[in-house]
Amino acid sequence: MCSIISRGAKNGIRLADVHRTTVFFFLSVAGEIVMRSALVLNATYEPLSVVSARRAICLVLLDKAEIVADDGTRVHSERFSVQSPVVIRLRYMVKVPYQRSTTMSRRAVFARDNHICGYCGGAADSIDHVMPRSRGGKNEWDNVIAACRGCNLRKRDRTPEEAGMKLAHPPQAPRELSWIMYSVPRIPEEWKPYLARAS
Ligand SMILES: [Zn+2]
Secondary structure, X not given: OEEEEEEOOOOEEEEEEOOOOXXXXXXXXXXXXXXXXXXXXXXXOOEEEEEEHHHHHHHHHXXXXXXXXXXXXXXXXXXXXXXXXXXXXXOOOOOXXXXXXXXXXXHHHXXXXXXXXXOOXXXXXXXXXXXXXXXXXXXXXXXXXXXXXXXXXXXXXXXXXXXXXOOOOOOOOOOOOHHHHHHOOOOXXXXXXXXXXXX
């Protein structure tokens, strides 16, 4: 396992490889790289997860993954210099025993509904429970919809039928791979070929 033990000076991260030998090295990178994400592919090129760029670098340095696409920059340490990974592929096969469903969150609901109110088509800034929670409505994908404040206030704790409001479409759980879309604010161009292949 490669794990972060402590933050170093302003522009670096101290990482430790605690896999048999302990190797300390210092990444002299700008702070922004910490925020970047890398797409992890299974050995079969199937999208598996999204990790931070520094975690991806760890997997590459531990020889557990190879870089499939990088962002054109290099990350330097005292001992190593590697391309900054955007897509990595594991050198071993990971079995995925179940179909992963997208975790529901406020951000994910807005992303699924394109920030559009499900009732009037205006800009959404709140989440509505179609069957109100006060009446047993669940906090699940098929019972939540992005809504504008006006529609939300108008509907109150009523069903759309009771409030005389019409849903543009019934809410549904997003497609299987959508969790990747919702894990980052914007999908990097380099990820798209691998996501298209899988869907
Ligand atoms: Zn509305």
